[in-house]
Amino acid sequence: MEARQYDAAQLSSLYTVNDACSAKIIRKLSDKVTSTDQMRAIGFRVSVQHALYMAEVFNRAGIASVAVDGTADNADREVALRRLGQREINCIFAVDLFNEGLDLPQVDTILLLRPTQSATVFLQQLGRGLRRAEAKRC
Structure with missing residues (x-):
């Protein structure tokens, strides 16, 4: 049995017109982080349009x-x-970047807002926020 693949174009179209979902993401983020003004986040996206x-x-x-x-x-x-x-920005939305081979210890928030069928990719993306850094509380 062949694994089903995600249709990135279809997902992108769905994600980029859903203002209610985007508003929910911002509400949930505000509930989870101490301050969005102080966070250093990377958001992994499904497409350039989505980012x-x-x-x-x-x-x-x-x-x-x-x-x-x-x-x-x-x-x-x-x-x-x-x-x-330098906290001039609080979030970078990335597409096919920063998954691996880059040490970003200052990143304290990861937004996994795209599907993946790869446990390796998931762990690599999650790992961008797990590095220890000076003055990083958690």
């Missing part, structure tokens, strides 16, 4: 955010990571 949509939704809610995807050059990625580290 751009969520960055816009978060920015409208007063949570400074950017979207970064695989087409961004290294300089743009580094600028986004520097801005996150």
